[in-house]
Amino acid sequence: MKRLLKPEKCTNQAVGAYEASAILGVHFSTPAKMLNKGLLRAHVLDQVYAAGGTRRQMIFDGGECEEDYLAYEQRMADPNDPIGRRPRSYLDLRPQVLRRLRAVETPITFDDAIGVAEAAKILSVHPSFIGRLVSSGDIVGRMAWGQRRTSTFGRQFILSRRSCLENVAHARAIQAAGGKVGRPRNFS
Numbered sequence: 542m543k544r545l546l547k548p549e550k551c552t553n554q555a556v557g558a559y560e561a562s563a564i565l566g567v568h569f570s571t572p573a574k575m576l577n578k579g580l581l582r583a584h585v586l587d588q589v590y591a592a593g594g595t596r597r598q599m600i601f602d603g604g605e606c607e608e609d610y611l612a613y614e615q616r617m618a619d620p621n622d623p624i625g626r627r628p629r630s631y632l633d634l635r636p637q638v639l640r641r642l643r644a645v646e647t648p649i650t651f652d653d654a655i656g657v658a659e660a661a662k663i664l665s666v667h668p669s670f671i672g673r674l675v676s677s678g679d680i681v682g683r684m685a686w687g688q689r690r691t692s693t694f695g696r697q698f699i700l701s702r703r704s705c706l707e708n709v710a711h712a713r714a715i716q717a718a719g720g721k722v723g724r725p726r727n728f729s
Contacts, residue, residue, distance in 0.1 A: 546614055551642040552603040555654030557685025557697050561601035563638035565610050566629035572601055581605050586656030598697050602651040641686050649681065655702045663705045665726040671698060680704040
């Protein structure tokens, strides 16, 4: 029998749909189907712009994806498995996504992960401002990786709710002290 694999620590974070499919070694549309069957958990994100089409963006739990992959490897290694599963055909993307997930400076847990629309509501800013807040380090976030993306339109940010709430508290304190430069935020 084949030696069992250990879970990759870098997968214990929130991942985008393409990253989830690469961890699982399946087609990029399969994680959404697995979500509908109840095999995976995900946050279905609100759309920011109507021109973005009808595709739903989702944030998946990378740890669950890794568990499913390890269960698949265990079944493939068992010669007595009555199902006789066929090999997954997209396993070639797995090493690349694991390398990218290891390079994430501040991993965001699945329970803390939100999308751009929700972050914009929390921060009381326009959704287009979120990218600048991430770049400046005011909030914690990263762009989900995907090979199918040909432009930056429709990119998916994975953001930390905790960092957004900390930013709101900091901005309120500065605004209350009268030291805030720029347009005051309408906190409600």
